[in-house]
Amino acid sequence: xxxxxxxxxxxxxxxxxxxxxxxxxxxxxxxxxxxxxxxxxxxxxxxxxxxxxxxxxxxxxxxxxxxxxxxxxxxxxxxxxxxxxxxxxxxxxxxxxxxxxxxxxxxxxxxxxxxxxxxxxxxxxxxxxxxxxxxxxxxxxxxxxxxxxxxxxxxxxxxxxxxxxxxxxxxxxxxxxxxxxxxxxxxxxxxxxxxxxxxxxxxxxxxxxxxxxxxxxxxxxxxxxxxxxxxxxxxxxxxxxxxxxxxxxxxxxxxxxxxxxxxxxxxxxxxxxxxxxxxxxxxxxxxxxxxxxxxxxxxxxxxxxxxxxxxxxxxxxxxxxxxxxxxxxxxxxxxxxxxxxxxxxxxxxxxxxxxxxxxxxxxxxxxxxxxxxxxxxxxxxxxxxxxxxxxxxxxxxxxxxxxxxxxxxxxxxx
Amino acid sequence: xxxxxxxxxxxxxxxxxxxxxxxxxxxxxxxxxxxxxxxxxxxxxxxxxxxxxxxxxxxxxxxxxxxxxxxxxxxxxxxxxxxxxxxxxxxxxxxxxxxxxxxxxxxxxxxxxxxxxxxxxxxxxxxxxxxxxxxxxxxxxxxxxxxxxxxxxxxxxxxxxxxxxxxxxxxxxxxxxxxxxxxxxxxxxxxxxxxxxxxxxxxxxxxxxxxxxxxxxxxxxxxx
Numbered sequence: 001x002x003x004x005x006x007x008x009x010x011x012x013x014x015x016x017x018x019x020x021x022x023x024x025x026x027x028x029x030x031x032x033x034x035x036x037x038x039x040x041x042x043x044x045x046x047x048x049x050x051x052x053x054x055x056x057x058x059x060x061x062x063x064x065x066x067x068x069x070x071x072x073x074x075x076x077x078x079x080x081x082x083x084x085x086x087x088x089x090x091x092x093x094x095x096x097x098x099x100x101x102x103x104x105x106x107x108x109x110x111x112x113x114x115x116x117x118x119x120x121x122x123x124x125x126x127x128x129x130x131x132x133x134x135x136x137x138x139x140x141x142x143x144x145x146x147x148x149x150x151x152x153x154x155x156x157x158x159x160x161x162x163x164x165x166x167x168x169x170x171x172x173x174x175x176x177x178x179x180x181x182x183x184x185x186x187x188x189x190x191x192x193x194x195x196x197x198x199x200x201x202x203x204x205x206x207x208x209x210x211x212x213x214x215x216x217x218x219x220x221x222x223x224x225x226x227x228x229x230x231x232x233x234x235x236x237x238x239x240x241x242x243x244x245x246x247x248x249x250x251x252x253x254x255x256x257x258x259x260x261x262x263x264x265x266x267x268x269x270x271x272x273x274x275x276x277x278x279x280x281x282x283x284x285x286x287x288x289x290x291x292x293x294x295x296x297x298x299x300x301x302x303x304x305x306x307x308x309x310x311x312x313x314x315x316x317x318x319x320x321x322x323x324x325x326x327x328x329x330x331x332x333x334x335x336x337x338x339x340x341x342x343x344x345x346x347x348x349x350x351x352x353x354x355x356x357x358x359x360x361x362x363x364x365x366x367x368x369x370x371x372x373x374x375x376x377x378x379x380x381x382x383x384x385x386x387x388x389x390x391x392x393x394x395x396x397x398x399x400x401x402x403x404x405x406x407x408x409x410x411x412x413x414x
Numbered sequence: 415x416x417x418x419x420x421x422x423x424x425x426x427x428x429x430x431x432x433x434x435x436x437x438x439x440x441x442x443x444x445x446x447x448x449x450x451x452x453x454x455x456x457x458x459x460x461x462x463x464x465x466x467x468x469x470x471x472x473x474x475x476x477x478x479x480x481x482x483x484x485x486x487x488x489x490x491x492x493x494x495x496x497x498x499x500x501x502x503x504x505x506x507x508x509x510x511x512x513x514x515x516x517x518x519x520x521x522x523x524x525x526x527x528x529x530x531x532x533x534x535x536x537x538x539x540x541x542x543x544x545x546x547x548x549x550x551x552x553x554x555x556x557x558x559x560x561x562x563x564x565x566x567x568x569x570x571x572x573x574x575x576x577x578x579x580x581x582x583x584x585x586x587x588x589x590x591x592x593x594x595x596x597x598x599x600x601x602x603x604x605x606x607x608x609x610x611x612x613x614x615x616x617x618x619x620x621x622x623x624x625x626x627x628x629x630x631x632x633x634x635x636x637x638x
Contacts, residue, residue, distance in 0.1 A: 002513045006626035017593040123605035125549045158459035350606045352613040
């Protein structure tokens with residue numbers, strides 16, 4: 001009995017390893033980059049324009065109406081993106097919609113925000129440095145401590161690796177006075193000195209209230225924001241952009257995206273439908289006139305252009321042949337009834353996900369089953385009913401199981 | 415009595431490897447400690463912290479393959495002598511179940527791997543506690559879990575490879591045990607396995623009985 005069980009353990013292990021290895025090798029050979037169009041909104045013609053890559057080194061420039069452009073005239077449609085080139089060619093317009101345009105004006109009124117699914121799926125140790133946000137010196141400096149917010153607020157000094165009690169107490173008290181409920185559920189901020197100024201951290205307490213914590217002249221500055229406690233916040237990205245329109249953007253568990261404005265933390269919902277933070281990237285381009293919001297996965301992309309108050313002006317949706325429709329994917333689905341996915345660009349976590357290929361794999365399983373029976377009978381001359389479990393294994397796992405039971409042959413059991 | 419005898423026989427075979435492994439693990443752990451110590455002397459401590467917290471770099475990657483390497487050596491030293499001159503076949507003449515004796519032999523090796531893992535965890539905890547906040551120490555222990563698990567299952571896989579009488583089977587085992595074990599080394603930053611380590615552990619259980627089949631083939635003199 002034990003040797004039989006042992007053989008099946010080996011066979012299952014071989015199936016698992018094969019379902020990692022063989023699809024991996026297959027896609028090393030057949031994978032191609034997904035070519036999606038880059039959609040932008042032209043303030044010149046007031047319509048969407050896009051770059052569609054065709055193959056290596058060849059692309060078409062077009063607008064929604066179907067007019068095609070050469071590269072130079074395409075870039076001339078997008079002065080807010082290609083202003084350096086337009087300036088070099090001497091064709092940067094003096095004004096658009098009556099607003100005078102210069103490079104410094106464009107730069108001062110532009111902002112770019114990016115959000116990737118992996119930002120929401122990444123391991124993180126919640127120890128952050130609290131910068132002095134109103135220093136006498138120009139550049140931000142790394143403090144000597146990092147802070148943690150568990151059952152109380154603590155600064156840990158890096159030199160001594162101990163809690164700095166006196167400083168901790170000041171901040172602990174300041175948070176407590178604002179009604180902060182320990183521990184913190186979530187801490188968002190940019191723990192780097194490579195930013196032009198510091199807005200500190202947005203912290204969600206145990207009651208789902210959002211607090212804004214900064215250090216000003218060595219003292220805590222705590223604001224209990226009026227961001228609703230029932231928003232079910234999933235992620236906050238603090239931006240620290242010199243435009244100072246919004247502190248950052250927040251994403252809720254129901255895939256709504258808001259900006260947190262400098263106007264007393266008023267939140268403004270972005271007009272995006274069908275956004276899914278787990279699998280879509282979100283890009284927000286802000287130029288002097290418009291906000292262009294683009295969100296996309298590997299199959300389709302939506303581009304929304306709004307005015308400065310985030311009211312929709314126009315929407316453009318594009319889709320392309322999804323990978324699952326590729327010929328190579330269809331062959332893979334027949335060949336491999338399932339595969340184990342370990343890495344995925346949408347998450348930093350390593351997975352062990354069984355991905356089933358769908359009904360078309362039944363064809364491959366049938367083929368594997370027939371091959372197994374034929375080889376077992378005609379080549380190995382085995383009695384099938386002695387090891388009927390082998391056939392069940394093949395019926396479930398197709399090519400992997402066939403390989404396993406044919407390589408690891410049953411012995412004449414005691 | 416028989417148990418004691420088997421344990422003693424195994425001990426005779428592997429004692430030098432056990433001593434060597436302990437010295438090697440302690441050596442590498444000391445290296446990690448000195449290395450981290452040097453980071454702190456050469457840099458501002460807070461920047462070292464921020465680097466390991468925010469860049470998510472691992473200060474102990476040098477330890478990554480130690481359990482797997484020791485597991486391979488241990489399995490070779492423990493089972494290779496049994497395979498030369500058909501020594502292992504003598505076991506079949508003992509009044510003792512062959513399955514149990516194989517499990518006992520493997521258990522001895524697993525105990526050695528456990529000892530190595532405990533040393534590994536103690537060493538990492540010491541370095542972590544000296545230089546870093548508790549969060550980093552905890553994350554280091556979570557991060558090395560798949561590496562330690564890989565040590566255990568590599569030992570089990572390698573033992574089966576050595577015990578099997580046919581080179582064809584050995585080759586199949588080698589090729590097709592590897593991808594699962596390699597899956598435990600995909601880590602680039604800390605704690606990347608927190609969501610899947612349970613599944614990896616679950617499927618690792620399958621490695622426990624695999625030595626029995628090659629042992630059975632050996633007894634039967636199978637040449638398939």
